[in-house]
Amino acid sequence: MxxxxxxxxxxxxxxxxxxxxxxxxxxxxxxxxxxxxxxxxxxxxxxxxxxxxxxxxxxxxxxxxxxxxxxxxxxxxxxxxxQHWVPENSADKTEIMALIQKSDFDFKPQLDRYKYADRHPEHPMEYYRSQGELFIELLNSKLSHQNYLMGQKVTLADMAIVPFIRQFAHVDRDWFYSTSYKGVQKWLTSFIESELFLQIMAKHPLWE
Ligand SMILES: N[C@@H](CCC(=O)N[C@@H](CS)C(=O)NCC(=O)O)C(=O)O
Missing domain, CATH: 3.40.30.10 (Glutaredoxin)
Known part of the structure; x- marks a missing residue:
């Protein structure tokens, strides 16, 4: 208790x-x-x-x-x-949930294989990375003409997905920032530099 x-x-x-x-x-x-x-x-x-x-x-x-x-x-x-991360509009809500599902169930396994490619020697690292890039391309197609995944306002979709994109980017930062996914890069950078992100990444002592 x-x-x-x-x-x-x-x-x-x-x-x-x-x-x-x-x-x-x-x-x-x-x-x-x-x-x-x-x-x-x-x-x-x-x-x-x-x-x-x-x-x-x-x-x-x-x-x-x-x-x-x-x-x-x-x-x-x-x-x-x-700030209405969950929009009123039920079609928008459905779209947000579908995008998060895609991230959690399609992209996340690809991210893990890319990150730990040495544990999956059946294919070279680039193979796993290019599978993950399909989702990055989808996000980039949205973020190349708007600031957030659902438009000009941050929503649950951005905040549920961006920690995983950060992980994908950090596997090989030089490669990621040399790609043409400029929309995703800008979105990720503004997230990483945000006050909210800094707050949630504050270090806590181990609980015992
Ligand atoms: N579906 C769960 C997944 C959570 C999850 O897998 N967390 C990982 C760490 S990122 C974990 O706790 N793994 C257990 C372990 O590594 O022992 C959720 O959305 O909360």
Whole structure:
């Protein structure tokens, strides 16, 4: 049980799923107890709440456990969404969710194979990278004529997806910034330089 009636967040700084949850929770100004963990030594209290053992995990004061990053984002935005990251328009909402699904279920496995190409010696690294580039191209086709994925305003789509694009870019920064994906580069850079990103990347001591 939590003494001070705040939600508890189990998080790992560099995990893109935990990053997207922290983005929404920080933007929504939810005060919480941050418990920084390392993946190779997960605390028992986290595993008791969520046996699947992935971060992020959010435990609400009344005991409800939310252990999927997108659900944590949606919970936070239902509490407070001052700039309408979740649009009113239901067609836009459907498009956002479809784009996030594409990112999580098509792009993310490609990103992992690109990042750890040495563990998948069936193909050279460039093969995995070019598979991931299909999604980057899709995002670039949007971002070459607008500032955000859904238009001129930031939405849930940007914040749910951008931590994974950052990871893709950081596998080989020189290559990424030498490509013609200028829209994605600009979008990523403005995200990395934003106050919100700096806030969510603040370092926390390990929780014990
Ligand atoms: N579908 C989950 C995925 C979360 C996830 O896979 N997180 C990774 C870290 S980035 C993790 O905790 N992996 C467990 C481990 O490495 O032991 C979500 O969206 O929250």
């Amino acid at each position: 939590n003494d001070n009636n705040q939600p508890i967040l189990y998080s790992f700084r560099r995990c893109p799923y935990a990053m997207r949850a922290r983005l929404a929770l920080t933007y929504a100004e939810i005060s919480l107890e941050h418990r920084e963990i390392i993946l190779r030594n997960k605390p028992q209290s986290m595993l008791s709440a969520s046996p699947k053992g992935t971060v992020p995990v959010l435990i609400l004061p009344e005991g409800k456990v939310i252990d999927e990053s997108l659900d944590i984002m949606l919970w936070a935005l239902a509490v407070n969404d001052p």
